[in-house]
Amino acid sequence: MDQLFQSAQPAPQAIQADPAHPCPVCAAESRRLFCKHGYWIRGCQSCEHRFAELRPDPSHVATVYDDCYFQGGGAGYPNYLAEAALLRRQGRRYAKLLTRYMQPGRLLDVGAAAGLILQGFCDYGWDGEGLEPNPKMAEFACRELALNVRTGSLEGFSGSGYDLITMIQVVPHFFDLQQAFQVASAQTLPGGFWLIETWNRDSLTARLLSKNWHEYSPPSVLHWFSPSGLQELAAQHGCELVAQGRPAKWINAAHAKSLLRYKLRHLPLRRFWSLLLALIPDSLNLPYPAEDLVWMLFQKPAA
Ligand SMILES: [Zn+2]
Numbered sequence: 001m002d003q004l005f006q007s008a009q010p011a012p013q014a015i016q017a018d019p020a021h022p023c024p025v026c027a028a029e030s031r032r033l034f035c036k037h038g039y040w041i042r043g044c045q046s047c048e049h050r051f052a053e054l055r056p057d058p059s060h061v062a063t064v065y066d067d068c069y070f071q072g073g074g075a076g077y078p079n080y081l082a083e084a085a086l087l088r089r090q091g092r093r094y095a096k097l098l099t100r101y102m103q104p105g106r107l108l109d110v111g112a113a114a115g116l117i118l119q120g121f122c123d124y125g126w127d128g129e130g131l132e133p134n135p136k137m138a139e140f141a142c143r144e145l146a147l148n149v150r151t152g153s154l155e156g157f158s159g160s161g162y163d164l165i166t167m168i169q170v171v172p173h174f175f176d177l178q179q180a181f182q183v184a185s186a187q188t189l190p191g192g193f194w195l196i197e198t199w200n201r202d203s204l205t206a207r208l209l210s211k212n213w214h215e216y217s218p219p220s221v222l223h224w225f226s227p228s229g230l231q232e233l234a235a236q237h238g239c240e241l242v243a244q245g246r247p248a249k250w251i252n253a254a255h256a257k258s259l260l261r262y263k264l265r266h267l268p269l270r271r272f273w274s275l276l277l278a279l280i281p282d283s284l285n286l287p288y289p290a291e292d293l294v295w296m297l298f299q300k301p302a303a
Pocket of ligand 1: 023024025026027028044045046047048049
């Protein structure tokens with residue numbers, strides 16, 4: 001499986017700054033707030049949505065979500081597939097949650113990666129398809145899990161109508177937010193749903209950590225939502241909020257350690273922390289304190 005993941009580190013400089021910066025949610029003016037990893041984070045003067053000062057570019061997806069994102073550690077995953085069981089369980093948890101609101105039907109999982117969360121939905125009777133920018137991940141899902149996962153991004157997708165579109169940890173990565181939501185809306189059948197899980201800019205954790213919040217990691221992350229901002233965006237595309245909550249999330253120790261090493265790399269005593277982290281077995285599953293995550297369920301009105 002290791003041979004699947006060999007490629008060069010992405011070159012973030014390939015993404016250019018845009019000379020004009022209206023808010024991608026409400027189109028109002030925005031201003032620069034602070035700089036992170038060489039990129040400006042802007043804040044909308046009206047709805048307060050935060051976004052990276054980058055020009056929307058379809059090549060962004062291929063550049064940022066290459067194989068390193070899924071196996072290179074840093075802000076991404078040390079080894080995405082090592083968390084297979086946890087991800088499948090996460091899919092099952094959501095599928096179980098959704099039984100309160102709908103019957104299983106046709107599902108499109110956007111940003112499906114290797115199809116593991118999608119597999120969890122299929123366990124609950126969903127007829128699932130996936131969409132994934134990384135070709136090797138999509139290939140893995142098709143070959144190893146016999147799932148229908150296509151290579152591509154939502155902005156350029158054309159499908160045949162779904163009862164549910166899931167966007168789990170995906171919306172902050174859209175290079176063209178309005179286009180992505182327009183396609184999602186067009187692909188949702190009347191009465192259909194969207195399940196969105198994302199980081200919550202309004203959470204206590206995000207507010208306390210301010211610009212040191214771990215999710216401020218452009219260029220892989222381009223948007224920082226609040227639940228109200230996401231609600232406004234969904235409403236613009238004809239979908240209404242049905243329910244929301246905080247996801248129960250588990251990650252394995254290898255992933256947690258990789259994130260911590262990335263965050264601690266500039267601190268003093270780095271070697272000490274590294275040795276301490278090495279004592280924790282990689283295979284251990286840890287509860288993630290997901291105070292800064294939110295899931296939201298939206299519905300398109302029935303025709
Ligand atoms: Zn705005």
